[in-house]
Amino acid sequence: MxxxxxxxxxxxxxxxxxxxxxxxxxxxxxxxxxxxxxxxxxxxxxxxxxxxxxxxxxxxxxxxxxxxxxxxxxxxxxxxxxxxxxxxxxxxxxxxxxxxxxxxxxxxxxxxxxxxxxxxxxxxxxxxxxxxxTFDIPAMIHQVAKTNLTDPEERRTTLIVLSKHYEKAQRYSKLKLGQTDNIFKRALSACMFFAGGxxxxxxxxxxxxxxxxxxxxxxxxxxxxxxxxxxxxxxxxxxxxxxxxxxxxxxxxxxxxxxxxxxxxxxxxxxxxxxxxxxxxxxxxxxxxxxxxxxxxxxxxxxxxxxxxxxxxNMSYRGRRGFLKRHLRLNLQSELTDTEKHSFDRFVDQHLGGDGILFLRLIAKNTNPVIAGELLGIMWNRYVTPPTHIAVVSTNENVQLTPDTYLNGGSLAKANPLAIKDE
Missing domain, CATH: 1.20.1440 (de novo design (two linked rop proteins))
Known part of the structure; x- marks a missing residue:
């Protein structure tokens, strides 16, 4: 027994x-x-x-x-x-x-x-x-799952944190792969040419x-x-x-x-x-x-x-772009401009690649497509508007830096000269 x-x-x-x-x-x-x-x-x-x-x-x-x-x-x-x-x-x-x-x-x-x-x-x-x-997908999805999704500010803050973590993990992964020159990893990534590598x-x-x-x-x-x-x-x-x-x-x-x-x-x-x-x-x-x-x-x-x-x-050339364009269109509520279309190709192939799109699809399957779309929108905004040093030009020391400040460096640029925030 x-x-x-x-x-x-x-x-x-x-x-x-x-x-x-x-x-x-x-x-x-x-x-x-x-x-x-x-x-x-x-x-x-x-x-x-x-x-x-x-x-x-x-x-x-x-x-x-x-x-x-x-x-x-x-x-x-x-x-x-x-x-x-x-x-x-x-x-x-x-x-x-x-x-x-x-x-x-x-x-x-x-x-x-x-x-x-x-x-x-x-x-x-x-x-x-x-x-x-590259990064721990279950831990990141679990972070989304335990977030109060009915609170827009908490949800947005969590998704911004995930976007930052993804960017750092990708940079570290590329740097580590270049330093170690791991043949197996390079071969494995090359075999995924149809899925974005x-x-x-x-x-x-x-x-x-x-x-x-x-x-x-x-x-x-x-x-x-x-x-x-x-x-x-x-x-x-x-x-x-x-x-x-x-x-x-x-x-x-x-x-x-x-x-x-x-x-x-x-x-x-x-x-x-x-x-x-x-x-x-x-x-x-x-x-x-x-x-x-x-x-x-x-x-x-x-x-x-x-x-x-x-x-x-889903991971084919057409499947990747169709997934991203559909969710970006829903979140941006507008079509991409000609300039954004050129950036979109680099965003798909270089910034996200196969790993990033796999990450977004797993979030969509294990939470819901709306959350995946919002995260994609944040990642896109951070890509087309890279975070920089934000100079705040106001004497009000109690100004709070919101998530929008991280995405749009000029949103508080006219407000406070005393605070400088490095993303």
Whole structure:
């Protein structure tokens, strides 16, 4: 029970919606798939450690305690199955030809746990590497989320702070990359030419590819450990359902009735060999769990692949400019002038790049598009009107510097000669 409580605690933390650095396609993997596998593993563990996973028919001369011994022995040792229409002969016992051993069922909870760890691995890599590539996206989005969005001044102040932090992080990242001359980072950024470049963007797409490889690789992982031809398992289930038969005509996959061989040794050479029949109720659960998971993996693979295609479109040349122009138009409430159009190209390609647009899109997906648009408007204003030393020309020492002062150096230029503010 202690192990079950620990598992419940781990999967409870996974299910918490505290991540603000991904999209719904990533959550299908690192959240819902992990929770699903955790639920399956806990259910099967409870059946194995608390219930009766196997029931065997002991020899007639065995008593009550002997039956417990037989059940435990056959559970921890390999059983085997044969065709239900074939006669049980000596050719099948003791590992003879025509029988199929079934040693996997005792390891199924651990196999599901391993599958959950593999599914969560890309999210862990993204948390470990991606957040340190340029700037910590979750921390910045969390800062927006905990801000009182109904207060215009507080919201604007928070967005200005985020804009300043982004600018500093970008300058530091470019300087560090130039000094270290990291070949891997340069190659990764160059591979993202279609998305505007950027190390963070490259890592983000790499993580999405890992999610896809994991979803597809789960078929081969389960097929390797269970040796049940899992690649076509769902097709066999569908075939059985459509024909009104049992799910699986061939009970070799998850046999419900198996046989167990064991030897009772006495003093000397007097050994008695037994072959008994056992029922595996746990395989009723295994059969349905792996059938459902087969269809879930198909859905997960398609959804993850579709998510990659969506992001490729969003980060394409047209997608990047369409996203920025749409939000700038809504926030500026006017079309860009000819001069601003020339600045816009440099703003998209040099100031933001792929990393900046990825950052804005993740904010739009994890908070709301309005906040992303307001942040974009602030970043644009700071780009076209760079902050400078602000000379305030008034004798009023109590003048407060507002966020607008940071954006428009001349807004208080006629007010106060005593205060000089360096942005």
């Amino acid at each position: 202690t192990m079950l409580n620990e598992i419940l605690g781990v999967y409870g933390k996974v299910g918490q919606s505290g991540r603000n650095d991904d999209d719904v396609y990533d959550r299908y993997s690192h959240r819902w798939t992990v929770i699903l596998l955790g639920f399956f593993a806990i259910a099967l563990s409870a059946k194995q450690f608390v219930g009766d996973p196997i029931e065997c028919i002991p020899p007639p001369d065995f008593g009550g305690t002997h039956k417990t011994y037989v059940d435990n022995y056959c559970w921890i040792h390999s059983t085997y199955s044969i065709d239900e229409n074939a006669a049980l002969t000596r050719n099948f016992v003791r590992g003879g030809q025509g029988s199929r051993t079934t040693p996997y069922y005792i390891w199924v909870p651990y196999i599901l746990t391993l599958a959950a760890l593999c599914t969560y691995l890309p999210a862990w890599i993204w948390h470990l590497v991606g957040h340190r590539a 950027g190390v963070l963007t490259g890592i983000y797409f790499l993580i999405k590819i890992l999610y896809l490889l994991n979803a597809i690789g789960q078929f081969f992982l389960i097929n390797y450990y269970l040796q049940i031809d899992y690649l076509s398992y769902g097709q066999k289930v569908l075939y059985g359902i459509m024909n009104g038969r049992d799910w699986l005509e061939n009970k070799f996959i998850f046999p419900r009735v198996v046989f167990c061989d064991f030897t009772i040794r006495y003093l000397g050479d007097n050994n008695l060999n037994y072959t008994i029949q056992c029922a595996l109720p746990v395989n009723l659960y295994n059969e349905r769990i792996f059938a459902f998971y087969w269809f879930w993996l198909i859905f997960l693979s398609l959804a993850t692949f579709y998510g990659i295609i969506v992001w490729v479109g």
